[in-house]
Amino acid sequence: MRLIQAGSALRLRAGLRPRRVVLTDAHGELTARELQDIATLLRGRGDRAPRLTDLPADAPLRQVLATALASDGALDLRSSGSTGDPHLQHRGPLTPAQLRTLLDLARRIGLRPGVRIASAAPGVHGHGLLVALGALALGAPLVDLTHLRPAARVRLLRDTAPRILTGVPVHLADVLTADQARCEGRPLRIARVVSGSDVLAPDLRADLARHFRARVHDVYGTTETGSLTVDGRPLRGVRIREQHGLLHVRSPFTGARELVTDRGSVDARGRVVVTGRADGAVSSGGMLHHPKAVARLLAGHPGVAGVRLRLVDDQRYGTRTVAEVTVADTVDDSGTPGVEELRALVRDRLGAAAVPREVVLVSGPAPGDPDLSSPDGSPAPR
Template sequence: MAESFTETFAAGLAGYGDRPCIQFEGRWYSGKEVTAYGRAIADVLHDAGVADGAPVGLVVRNRLPHAAAIIGFLAAGRPVSMIYSFQSPESIGRDIDALRLSAVVADVEDWTEPVITAAERAGSAGVAISLRQPTVTAVAGLTRRDATRTHADAEPDVALQILTSGTTGPPKRQSIKTDVLRRTVFSVTSGEKAAADAPPELAYWQFGGIGVCQLIAGVYNGRRIVVLERFSVDGYVAAIKEHRIPRSGVQPAVIRMLLDADVAKEDLASLDFLISASGPLDPETRDEFEGRYGIPIVLAYGATEFAGSLCAWTPELQAEFGASKRHSVGRALPDTELRVVDPETGAELARGEQGLLEAKVAPIGADWIRTTDIASIDADGFVTLHGRADGAINRGGFKILPETVRRVLVSHPAVKDACVVGVPDTRLGQVPFAAIEVADGTAAPSEEELSELIRARLPVYNVPVAFAVVDQLPRNPALKVSLPAVAALYKPR
């Protein structure tokens, strides 16, 4: 009988022994230390009257204690629901109210009064974790689950509830079944199982969302993992340089940040290539990076609901099609079928036509799952993305794709980045509004200049009603531009 994911994952954790498992803030923690931390959390939960299989909440940070908690829960088969830590204490409290869990685990600094009060209302036990002594302890007043309260049961076969990045609104929870985690590992590693002494995985994407996949894949395969609490150019480059990391998945914003910081070419010399995901990468930025550093960038595509990638490039595909299909995100993974459909009728479209991308992923189920991404699939099966349908602006019946307008704006030499969103209009329903970052050392272009640039390339209804110049576009911890925050910059005239 084949080993379950949980059994294989637990074996991967046990295999570290005294060897390094996770590096955090410059220190390596052995497999035994990580395991002991997870067991200490399990002991406090047991003493609190929390059943072994009951789901718990984790107010998650990219820190060693939180990584150990996630690893320990998965190795023991305990479901965990992620709660973002970078929201207000009151918002964390509202999540606790809504989840109704037997217990909540959080960093000692996140156990604020509103969070404690919410856990009391929910009857949840509370566990505080820290790198300082005591590293794991029950929260005063929350030492036991209130057995008179009804708490959420585990969803059948669900291992994780992870969160979307919250680009278009509040993050949504996505349940990931245990069996689906095998494809998570495959999509992160392309099926490769490197030797234990290979360069470590570099994990800086937020563990509350899709970033947890890299942590899971690393332990599953017994790889060392370097964890950064958050992205910074200095921290990222230092990790690449110290550990001679050969490849890394990055957000498009990271590529721009590396260029703007003028990172020395030799500091990135170990990189064979970068994988750009989680949003569109401007061709100009890609050309500039590849020209300066000689490091190829390949595009990939995935989503939280699929627990990883849907399509990607292999070295063989790169060798054969890399030049001719440069703007594609690759072909479907072996366990995935993809098609493009008409958004109104649902009818499958011919190769090369643009429509909504749908996916059928074998470990998830037999149903086609519709995404909000506009895509086309060519005759060779390569997928190209053209924007998001859920961001389309309906200006009095005229449909505007924000990414199309954004691409024109960033072609201006003085515009480093831009974001286009729809804002309410009493007459037309919605109208486009744009915020722009100005390139260093340049003057901001006038609204008239930007409007003329768009008129020259697109129908006139694409021209934004107003522009805002900002030092930096507002981004969430996943380094994606926050559309609600951009819309809040709009000041009706």
């Protein structure tokens, strides 16, 4: 049995209250009827329904929502790679078991009809998409903070006064720092702050709670398994066990399969503690990617002679990737790839999360350097 489609939920909501504001962003307010009209226009373009994987990494939430709704509930997402190589996942309408898990998540973080929620998580990322579709289905007004500068995020938060703020820890830290600098003794009041997609440091959690006078929640999950825990407690329908330091997960989104997600432990009271990744992926501001897969893809471009990927410490993101690409010798410049072409290649094949934060073109390999290196400098397979 299949239950609830996002498109059906919006059409019902638009029919009952077409003027109800479903989203506020830097461009203003968007009503249910307006969003439905945009989705209808997208469905009428071309022979193929629009897909989320076609969207750029900086797509605003109104574009993400319209694209998701135009697909009539069937979504193509790129997996995070937590349980294997990144690949496209086809998600249809929610089953009753999946809906029960998501409703438990909404209850625990205080999301219910009419409660305004501000999201700083990109909509093409699993975290941001879940928040956007969940808010829409519940009738919770959404505030789009994505891709805004920290000061602009604070201004929009003050204008909209949401009860819940969610995002990746780096986004939450940006909002905190910006409000501390501009609040003039009158900090924002946010009842709940919800962190996900990356490790929430204890110091940041304490600072968020103190400054916003908020209850702070730490949500753990993956694209493959869906949300799994809130503050270490498994959601309804989720089963997690530890074996040899690895977390084995079964959830309504995995069906009958049990998947290994990350390194961690489960204490005597059933509380789950995640201690690290088990798949070799790198998290940069909550966005996951596999450096070796990126290096192999770039090295396969006909205009590329070699690739070296380096992981660099970054104060804001924790880690960032730098791709040093050696271009192949050609008769003319027609075969020489540009930086944006290489970034687009990675985005299209491996997803927005995999795009290196820096791509540097070099004219020739340094003496003694391998043509293709893994992040630790050892030769990686072609």
